[in-house]
Amino acid sequence: MxxxxxxxxxxxxxxxxxxxxxxxxxxxxxxxxxxxxxxxNFEVKNINIVVVDQDHTTYAQRLTGKFRYIDNFNFRGYRPATKLAYQELLAGTADVILVIPPHFERNLTTENRADVQLLVSAIDGTKAGIASVYAQTIIRSFNADIRTETIGTTPDGVAPERMAGLDVENQYWYNPxxxxxxxxxxxxxxxxxxxxxxxxxxxxxxxxxxxxxxxxxxxxxxxxxxxxxxxxxxxxxxxxxxxxxxxxxxxxxxxxxxxxxxxxxxxxxxxxxxxxxxxxxxxxxxxxxxxxxxxxxxxxxxxxxxxxxxxxxxxxxxxxxxxxxxxxxxxxxxxxxxxxxxxxxxxxxxxxxxxxxxxxxxxxxxxxxxxxxxxx
Amino acid sequence: MRNAVTTNKLTKRFGDFVATDAITFTVAPGEIFGFLGANGAGKTTAMRMLCGLLKPTSGTATVAGFDVYTQSEQIKQVIGYMSQRFSLYDDLTPRENIRFYGGIYGLKRADLKAKANAIIEELELGSVADKLTGSLPLGWKQRLAFSVALIHEPKVVFLDEPTGGVDPITRRHFWDMIYAAAHRGTTIFVTTHYMDEAEYCDRVSIMVDGQIKALDTPGALKKQFGVDSMDGVFQILARGTSTK
Structure with a gap:
């Protein structure tokens, strides 16, 4: 001892x-x-986004605006053509391109549907996945806003308040x-x-x-x-x-x-x-x-x-x-x-x-x- | 009186290589036994077997009456060992080294301080006792290492080239210490490459290629080989040539 x-x-x-x-x-x-x-750190912040707006309408601007005021996205500006936006994707200065096609607003109001295109650089798989989920969430929320305003109800006739009530709400335990x-x-x-x-x-x-x-x-x-x-x-x-x-x-x-x-x-x-x-x-x-x-x-x-x-x-x-x-x-x-x-x-x-x-x-x-x- | 060291056909093989080939000898208590041989002759291997650092391949050996196969831990209580490499801690002071090894050898805490003071006084290390050991000159370190190897008053002390790289005056001091220890009854088992040191030994063995080729007092060996120095004896045996 x-x-x-x-x-x-x-x-x-x-x-x-x-x-x-x-x-x-x-x-x-x-x-x-x-x-x-x-x-x-795995938090995905500072996702660089460029927007190619081929519609130039209020709706297109409102959709872009949603990306501009969200912390995770870093709005790098409008590009006149998709080609220019691609170059930024190649250079690594942009992570996501949002393309708003012509007649976006018209299709949305008349046909109740419209497409947007989302191009995500997937070099970093995790970041790409998260960026695309974020972007889709924002687009969905924009969609819901428009419907509430213009139609008052969803196509199924359910009041938007009800629909919001059905929304899944996440609760994060232990690390709220x-x-x-x-x-x-x-x-x-x-x-x-x-x-x-x-x-x-x-x-x-x-x-x-x-x-x-x-x-x-x-x-x-x-x-x-x-x-x-x-x-x-x-x-x-x-x-x-x-x-x-x-x-x-x-x-x-x-x-x-x-x-x-x-x-x-x-x-x-x-x-x-x-x-x-x-x-x-x-x-x-x-x-x-x-x-x-x-x-x-x-x-x-x-x-x-x-x-x-x-x-x-x-x-x-x-x-x-x-x-x-x-x-x-x-x-x-x-x-x-x-x-x-x-x-x-x-x-x-x-x-x-x-x-x-x-x-x-x-x-x-x-x-x-x-x-x-x-x-x- | 029982012999301090006995070996009988002690052998160590490493694969095909026979490092120590059936060596047989005895060392009497209190004797200064010189263990000579060229580099690679098998001296260190033999010594390591006697210290319990290496298991022999065959043959028998006892140290202070204990068997090297079955009682190596008892042997370690009663031997001191100083290897070719300096083996004190450079980042401890001489005083701390003495305290540590003394403690490991089971000296009482109360005695350790007195022991440390006695060694420091004997070696005249007073001025550097609390400086790091690493900063001392080699000769001082070697003498300190020798004193530490003797700290538990062992019956047998094994010295493996203790004076390698040390100046002649310090070597002389070192041998004074060896004589003093032998005088107190400690058996000294020492390897060296310095032939003048071989002259200081009571008896000398000379190993060549793992075997003991000669074993006697320096005087008798010189007579046997008809030369006037141990150097002459060593030259004849180690080169395997006779000048006669």
Whole structure:
């Protein structure tokens, strides 16, 4: 037990002495959280739209006007011909072209129907999809306005008030204002723990191999578990400090709700940190140089992060990716973070995640202990 | 009295390569035992097996009466080891290094401070005791590493080229420390490439291609090979040629 104390004391001395690393470990979660939560953003704003108005009527102007005063769209002006608008699409200065054909107003009033053409640049599939949905919503709302004014009723004879009553109204639970950051911050918080926990732990131990102090320790009577606990503890403690900092930033800068139990959240953070440091330990046990360790850590991290559901929903991934994902610790902990923070889920709700993470932690630390040998 | 080190046909193979080929020798308690050989002769491999860092392929060996196969953890309690690579922490001060290794060897917290002060005084490191070890000259570091290897008063201490890259005056100091430790009853097992150092040893073994080709006191070896220095003995054996 005493030896563990000396190991921890030594680790902290070295860590505090490495001022750059120490400062970075504290600044990184705060900075990255602020940067990522603001930049890694799926809200579609600033959709550049140009309008080719071949009708030049009041109705055409009113339809264009609807696009001009909506935040998500950025009205770039009228173009006299479709050809010119195409060029802007090619140049990337326009994302959407709205073409209002001749006789738009006349067809609408006499035949009760008219067509408009919507051209959407689909280089960024997500953005295109959302832009086209937005545009269709606006056109539909314009359509409803016109009908109310001119006819008073819909073609079926139903009063427009009634029709509005039938409209589907969306209610967004747990994130009522569809705040993107509310969704991102809990995920980023745990992604950072994984990054820092596994990377720093792996490099720290491999460094001891490189400078030869590992061999020196191997000729001392230190036991395997004393070495491993002595190495794990400082990183888990630092991870918890980072987690706290991150949580404070989330709460006070991004105003994310904390619906669930903080104790539960910290329990999970502790478990997850053990897992991260265990992963680092395992990687260090199979690597001989910091270069090798860095590469393996990076390989794992990129896979974990991209498949984690941080940036895209895991439910939409192909079957095989979802199967791989059952081994992705980040996926589970992000689910925990979002559910506990935003929904107030309890341990009972999160038991699948809990047992999965627990099993992974035990496996990783077990493997690392098995691979870590004092005798070659 | 029981031997400090015994080996019987101790062998280590790496694939087809036989690094240490059935070596047999004994080292008496309190002896300064020189373990000589050219680079790649198998000295370090043999030493690593005796320290419990490497499992032998075959043969037997004991260190301080403990078996290297089954009692390697007991061996680690009673040996000190100083490898070719400097193995203290550069980013800790000498005082902190002493405290850490002393703690790992199970010294009492109360004794650690006194021990650290004694070492610092003995090595005259007072002025740099609280500076980073990395900033010390190599010779000072090596002497510190030796003192740290002795911190738990081991029965046997293994020194793998302890004076490599160190100036002659510091080497002389180093050997004074070795004599002092041997005088206190510690067995010294030392490898070196300096033949003048070989002269300081009680007995010397010379390894060539994994085998021990000669083992005796320096005086007896010089007589046996008819030369007037250990350098002459080494030249004859290591080159595999006889000047006779």
């Amino acid at each position: 005493n030896r563990i104390g000396f190991m921890i004391e030594k680790e902290f001395k070295q860590l505090f002495r490495n001022k750059v690393l120490w400062r970075m470990m504290l600044a990184a979660p705060v900075l990255q959280l602020i940067l990522l939560a603001n930049a890694a 204002r569809l705040e993107y950051k509310t969704f991102m911050v809990p995920g980023i918080l745990f992604e950072l723990l994984l990054l820092i926990g596994s990377m720093i732990a792996a490099l720290n131990i491999v460094r001891e191999k490189e400078i030869g102090t590992q061999e020196q320790l191997n000729v001392t009577p230190i036991r395997k578990h004393e070495f491993i606990i002595g190495k794990l503890t400082p990183f888990v403690l630092i991870g918890l400090i980072q987690f706290t900092l991150g949580l404070l930033v989330g709460r006070f800068v991004f105003r994310i709700p904390i619906e669930g139990s903080l104790l539960l959240l910290y329990g999970f953070a502790f478990l997850f940190l053990l897992l991260c440091v265990g992963l680092g330990l395992l990687i260090s046990a199979v690597s001989n140089t910091q270069q090798q360790a860095m590469f393996v850590v990076f390989f794992c991290l990129v896979l974990f992060i991209l498949l984690s559901g941080l940036f895209s929903s895991t439910d939409d991934m192909p079957q095989w990716a979802q199967i791989i994902n059952t081994l992705n610790p980040l996926k589970y902990i992000i689910e925990v973070g979002r559910n506990v923070l935003l929904k107030g889920s309890t341990l009972r709700d999160m038991q699948t995640q809990f047992f999965t993470l627990l099993a992974m932690t035990i496996t990783l630390i077990g493997l690392a202990s098995w691979r870590y040998k004092k005798v070659g």
